[in-house]
Amino acid sequence: MSVLKGMRVVEGSAFVAVPLAGMTLAQMGAEVIRFDRIGGGLDAGRWPLAPTKQSLFWAGMNKGKKSIAVDMKSDEGRELISEIITARGDDAGLFLTNLRVRGWMDYETLSKRREDLIMVTLMGDRHGRPQVDYTVNPALGIPHITGPEGSEDPVANALPAWDLVAGHMCVSALLAAERHRLRGGGGQEVELALKDVAAATLGHLGMIGDATLNGGDRGKAGNALYGAYGQDFVCADGRRVMVIGLTDRQWRGLVKATGTGDAMAALERSLGADLSDEGQRWQHRDLITGVLKPWFAARKVSDFAAMFNDRGLTWSEFRTVREAMAQDPDLSTDNPMFSKVMSPGVGSYLTPAHPALFSASGRLPAVPAPVLGANTEEILSDVVGLTDAQIGGLLDRRVVDVPDGWGSVAA
Secondary structure, X not given: OOOOOOOEEEEXXXXXXXXXXXXXXXXXXXXXXEEEEOOOOOOOOOOOEOOOOOEHHHHHHOOOOEEEEEOOOOHHHHHHHHHHHOOOOOOOOEEEEOOOEOOOEOHHHHOOOOOOOEEEEEEOOOOOOOXXXXXXXXXXXXXXXXXXXXXXXXXXXXXXXXXXXXXXXXXXXXXXXXXXXXXXXXXEEEEEEHXXXXXXXXXXXXXXXXXXXXXXXXXXXXXXXXXOEEEEEEOOOOOEEEEEEOOHHHHHHXXXXXXXXXXXXXXXXXXXXXXXXXXXXXXXXXXXXHHHHHHHHOOOHHHHHHHHHHOOOOEEEOOOHXXXXXXXXXXXXXXXXXXXXXXXXXXXXEEEOOOOOEOOOEOOOOOOOOOOOOOHHHHHHHHHOOOHXXXXXXXXXXXXXXXXXXXXXXX
């Protein structure tokens, strides 16, 4: 039995964070119902695309969910969505969204239908203005500490870090609110904002304190590990590696493996420094790199990879995603988190299940994302309680839709 078996969550979403939250809950066993407008919402065709021109983003973010397509501009369609969100059941009445609409799809209106409703709402910023990672990062200063040392140009990040953090905070917020409800505390709305998630993280990492108490701005450091020692090196075969000396153990292991102990000791004496201190390793990183650079330049990765692994060093090789899939067994079916899954309309490819392995229930296998509207009739019957005739009427009137060739009519 999965850890969230029996829980029903309704999701109205777009972009990354909330779809990720719903997918995460689905991968832990919750029944997650995603509703979209007929023809698809904002991210139905988002890149990257498969050769079939179907969205790989959709396929990735909606694994294991159920899909209903509804005309959300019609009164009937809005009524159906409201019924689905507030349907009865002790493990239901849970709603995730970043598409809140005042006067209809908001907590004040929906909680009149079900007073113990839990609604988790993600906003762009705390004022309700739209934000995405690519606007939050510049606003909070991250691009000015990202990129090559000496460069003055801000560098955005291809990884939507704040979306990913916010998505998982939506999960934890929903589960916390449900625990509160289970203990008799009733329903509630939980609000959080993408920009607040990012701003809080800056505070947690000490970056706000640094800017306040030390003055000045933290500069760019390229691929160097901030505050300790970690650096990339080009090897004799042209391949690039990253080596880490963050902890004392990592540092001593790196020095021993490269045979640079005497050179590092001489460097300490000349500087009057103690390189066992991670902060001093950061301060003198360029000189340390000068000692290590010739060692890597004289060797191919294959000359030292096995030795580094046997000694438990913290290191990796720079790869493209395609190279990683070809070379790293952690990104293959050797890793039990992954399996080959046939995604409807997209194709078969490596697909992850939830990363957590629960000792009481194991790990649910990866389940593909549904085709838009694939579960329309099932949801209307099982959740809303409509008859076949009523569902047929909604399909005929185009209030709801199903994929081509499915159900009563074609989409």
